[in-house]
Structure formats: structure tokens, C-alpha cells
Amino acid sequence: xxxxxxxxxxxxxxxxxxxxxxxxxxxxxxxxxxxxxxxxxxxxxxxxxxxxxxxxxxxxxxxxxxxxxxxxxxxxxxxx
Numbered sequence: 001x002x003x004x005x006x007x008x009x010x011x012x013x014x015x016x017x018x019x020x021x022x023x024x025x026x027x028x029x030x031x032x033x034x035x036x037x038x039x040x041x042x043x044x045x046x047x048x049x050x051x052x053x054x055x056x057x058x059x060x061x062x063x064x065x066x067x068x069x070x071x072x073x074x075x076x077x078x079x080x
Contacts, residue, residue, distance in 0.1 A: 010061040010076045025055035
């Protein structure tokens, strides 16, 4: 599951504004803001989540899953 924090962090890694992510993903800026905020990505449609994820991945962001056994939450990094 993609989290709002992962979207914010991924956007920061590629130095994109919310408007740039909205354009790259074809998702409205208002939806991006909702996904990054308290409402969170999980309340968004699967199509919007996939579009945002795909846009960030194409820009070089790698999404990392949580590892509860290691005590590590979900995260992001740049492709190496």
C-alpha cells in the first residue's frame, strides 16, 4: 500500500512540486494533496494510486515495503 508519506518523500527525492506530480500522473493537484495529507492514499481510487506510483517510479523513485519483523516502516529511495 502506498502511503501519503511515501508520496511526499518520493516527490521530494525527484524535486517535484505537487503540480509537477499531478501533470506527470494525470491526477488532479487536489487529489495529490488529499493523497499526501490526512486523508491518505488509501482513500483514493486504485487507478489514481497506480498513476501516481507509476509517475514517481518513472522518475526514479523506488518504493520500499514495510518490514515489521525488522521494525522498519514503508519508505522510498532513488533508483541506483
